[in-house]
Amino acid sequence: MANWCELQYDMLEVIAQHLTKIEDYVAFGAVCTSWRAAAANKKKNFRGIPLWKQIPCLMVAAKDENDVGDREFYSLLENEVVAKVNLPKLKGKRYLEALGWLLLIGEEGDMSLLNPFSSGPEIPLPNQNTIPGYDRYEPDAFIFVEKFALSARPSEAEEEEEKCEDYVVMLICGSVRFLAFWKPGDQSWNRVVLRVSVYSDVTYYNGQIYAVDKKGNVVVCNPKNNGEARILATLCYRFWDLKQLYIAESEREESLLVVTRDNFPFFDDDAEDREPRYGTAEFKVFEMDLSAGGRGGAQGGSWSSSRLCLKEIKSLGNRALFLGHSATVSFEVSSNGKLAPGIKPNHIYFTDDCWLGYGATAGGGGKDMGVYNMETGTVEPFYHAPKVLSYICPSAWITPNF
Structure with missing residues (x-):
């Protein structure tokens, strides 16, 4: 049987150039290291549009807290699960998403940044215990961080060989939900004192x-x-x-x-x-x-x-919003479908981030997902969640980038 991972690199590049769907492109890059490298080499050129301007996928929540790192990706364009990718580094971790990167959180408060579609290494971050005032909240490390955002993708740079070091990691954390941030080179987290x-x-x-x-x-x-x-x-x-x-x-x-x-x-x-x-x-x-x-x-x-x-x-114009457990993002949507194909302008796409729903309802949380039409004020479902969804590893929007 042929080993597909041993295909010549030039041939892989030709295959990548003929893919027409972002979901297929992501699945292509997830096969192995050599296929991912071929996809990454064309990342600025997929349909002439940077990947981060493409339609986001829904990374479906873990089915339980003891999963093995398998994740399903639901396409809003195809209205179905289009890929299942094994991400072993997610096993035993909680994650939050921003700009296609994941903040991984361990049981001991260890944290790192991971691009799940890249062969690059994790970027270590200071432990949660370096956040000023961390001990006073008797924290559960898994749920101490509520929200995560990035100022830029760590892999972005004018020259692809360079590594971007000019970015800021932002967190909302603690039972009182205060604001903290970190920049490359910092040995600990900085806390914003102002909190009304x-x-x-x-x-x-x-x-x-x-x-x-x-x-x-x-x-x-x-x-x-x-x-x-x-x-x-x-x-x-x-x-x-x-x-x-x-x-x-x-x-x-x-x-x-x-x-x-x-x-x-x-x-x-x-x-x-x-x-x-x-x-x-x-x-x-x-x-x-x-x-x-x-x-x-x-x-x-x-x-x-x-x-x-x-x-x-009353209107978002030609933009659509994506919000929930992942970082809130605003996408430009073009009338010809070239930018964010399958996404409706003037709509809000949302996942369930109401933590009270996970504990206060018998059926559990995670299922309040849908699309809100700003013009009509109505909500339509887009994904029918299973009966139980994980709060530790919730469903999140993710825009793949290599």
């Missing part, structure tokens, strides 16, 4: 860290200035009460979006069993014009004293 309420989401834009908390406060932080932070804007109480909040890039330059999601468990007064019910009912989107207060809220190295406005918008 528990943080809900974090992103990176134009050299600054932006985060939103559960009380609708948008905070901006300069990672190169000892984590100095201030409140940039505040959402009205009636919009954030009992909501999950997210922050993402807007269609307009110098603007960010704050998104509220109504998905907290509630009790149905008419139900006899008093079983809490949960499921996403509505999203609202607010836009914040950063140019109104200077880039990042800072002018000439000092903070502007004025607060910015959050204006509700």
Whole structure:
């Protein structure tokens, strides 16, 4: 029997050039090291579009907490599981996703970055116990980190032979959900002292860290200035009460979006069993014009004293949002289907990130997934989850990159 891993490299490159679906491209690169190298060599050229601008896949949650590292990938374009990839480095780890990279978390608080579709090594990060104030929370290392974001892909560089060292890793962690960050060369994590309420989401834009908390406060932080932070804007109480909040890039330059999601468990007064019910009912989107207060809220190295406005918008234009356990991302969608084929503009694609749903409902959490139409205010399902899904290894959006 022929050993397909021994095919000549030139032949593998020709095969890679003839693939027409991102899912096939990912499956091709996952075969072995030599096939992955051929895929990586064409990563800037797949259909003339960088991989990170292609349609995200859903990496389906582990079926149980003792899985062996097998992961299924569900395609929104094909509406089915299109690949099953063995990722042994995920075994016994919790993971969160950002920009196609995974933050792996071990039982002892050890953490690292891994590109699951690359043959490159893991990037070690400082242990959780180097986060200031870590011990006071009596942490469970597996669930200490709630959210993870990256300012850039560690593998990105102008020259492919170079390694990108100019990136920031951001975490929301602890039972009180504070903000921490790390840069290459740091021996420990840096903590952002400013915290009015528990943080809900974090992103990176134009050299600054932006985060939103559960009380609708948008905070901006300069990672190169000892984590100095201030409140940039505040959402009205009636919009954030009992909501999950997210922050993402807007269609307009110098603007960010704050998104509220109504998905907290509630009790149905008419139900006899008093079983809490949960499921996403509505999203609202607010836009914040950063140019109104200077880039990042800072002018000439000092903070502007004025607060910015959050204006509700009814349309995302030609963008689609992806949110949930993974980092919140905003994708440009083209009318000809070349950018993000299969994705609908002005829609929000979401996975289940309501931790209360995992423990407060008899059926377990993880199944509140769907697509929200901003124009009609309706939700449609896209994936029917099995009865039990792991909170340690949840379903997450992932944009493959080699």
